[in-house]
Amino acid sequence: MRAGRRQNNAGDWGEVVRDVFILGSTGSIGTQALEVITQNPERFCVRALSAGGSNLALLARQAARFRPEIIAISLDKGEEFADALAAELSDSKAKYQPEVLTGEDASALLARRASREAVVLNGITGGVGLAPTLAALESGATLALANKESLIVGGALVKAACQRPGQIVPVDSEHSAIAQALASGVHHKGLTSVNQDGCSEVSQIILTASGGPFRGKKRADLAQVSAQQALNHPTWSMGPVVTINSSTLVNKGLELIEAHLLFDVEPENIVPVIHPQSIVHSGVTWRDGATILQASPPDMRLPIALGLDWPARLEKTVTPLDFTSAQQWQFEPVDHETFPAIKLARAAVAASSSHPAVYNAANEVFVDAFLKGNLPYLQIVDSLAQVLSEHTGIDNPDLGQIMDAQTWAKAKAQEIVINTR
Structure with missing residues (x-):
């Protein structure tokens, strides 16, 4: 599977169409990625989709809409998916029968078949994303990484699997922001704190956190917290695991480890800060004292779009911020006594x-x-x-x-x- 050029209505050959493999297509990241692709049909072609298998109806709708060549399902539900897809295609005259892979290794097998020109978006949740991450890197494809856990779990193995600088493009909003801030440096390409001379010009990484639903609370206030309360995130719409992790700040601990590995910055030089508006997504302080922050609406489609086409920017991905009206942005220190997860993450890296x-x-x-x-x-x-x-x-x-x-x-x-x- 290789990217090609698409002929427009005038018969002219346009820009290269990028093949996209989406892992975790029925989750939050996957569904938003398909929204981005729908808005840019001239730029992307969905070649493969993978999902866990808990929502076969949605996967069938996605397959019928985008007609990927390969479908991967982690559960052994090939026949059930075939029935769901047949129901979606019942009114269609065009024949469509994708190759279907099933089993625990299905997503990794799918990722391994990507071409060097393709992009594999890993939107799987949890440590099970490690094998697909390694497979995508081994294929030579660009890896748009939303599955932070695979880098955190795999560490040096993931970095060693990279075949070229910049093969991993971060999709987490914070790490995308850091990459964009790093790209502002004259000698940087945006995916490492080390410049072309092998030296670091970065003093600190600023890692923002919304504070979740319990910002300002003390430990005694959290003794009787329910799942419903913890899932009520004030600014982001995410899956349940990530939302709970955001409420405990474990997610920020994971992101600190991810930033350390992605950008070659020591954990003690990564400074978490609470920013409840979720407008500033993170940034970089340079050794001369200047700080570059990236700001945009709290909408994951922006970092997803950058991940799919880095370093290019797509047209009108999100509505930009409105600076014609008054607004306030708050920045507060993390309460490490109430939320010790970040300190635990630093200790884990050191251990x-x-x-x-x-x-x-x-x-x-x-x-x-x-x-x-x-x-x-x-x-x-x-x-x-x-x-x-x-x-x-x-x-x-x-x-x-x-x-x-x-x-x-x-x-x-x-x-x-x-x-x-």
Whole structure:
């Protein structure tokens, strides 16, 4: 599968059409990516979609609309998907029968088939996104990375799998903002803090956080928090896991680790700050004291569009900010006593190369338990600290050791959940 040129109505050959592989197409990132592609049909061609399989009706609608050549489903639901797709195509005269891959490795197998000219958007949630991330990098394709967990879990393995500078383009709004701010430097291309001479001109990374639904609360205020309350994010519409992580600031801890790995900046030089308006998405302070911040509406379509076509900017992706009316932007320090997740993330990076994988894996178990009513809200991060303290770290782990560390972390977390009931 290779990108090609599309002929316009006048018979002229236009710009290169980019092949896109979307992993996690039925999730928040995937559905918004398809919105961006719909707005730019002359620029992108959807070649493949993958999904977990929990929403086959939506996947079938997406397949019928975009006609990708390959569909990947993590669950063994090939026949059920075929029925759903047939129902979507019942009124269509055009024949369409995609290749369908099923099973746990389906998304990775799909990503491995991308061409070097293609872009693979990894919008899968959780550590299961690691194998598809590695497969996409091995294919040579550009990886638009929304699955921060795979970089956090894979660490040096993911970086080592990169075949060229800039092969990974961040899609998280914060890391996209940092990349854009870095690109303002004369000697930078926007994807590393190190300039063309091998030196860093960056003093600090400014990592903004909305503060979530519990900004300003103290620990005692959070003892009886319900899942419904924690899912009520004030500015962003996200999936349940990311939304809970935002409320605990675990998401910001994960993003700190991601920024450290993506941009080669030490964790102590990454400064989290609460910005409740979610207008400034992050930035860079240079060694001369200047700070460049990226601002835009809280709309994930902008970083997604940049991820799909970096460094180009698409037309009218979002409505720009209105500077003709009065507005205020607040910036506040993080309350690390009430929300210790960021400190835990820094400690995980300092402890060993396998601790970040444990941080992510154990948190996934605790968030799931909280959403099911099996763990109190405050126990999410408290229990995470316990698991990290009991992990025997591994420096420079191979893939097998990383997987073993995750397995251990999940088992330990499950044990804590059972004993907490």
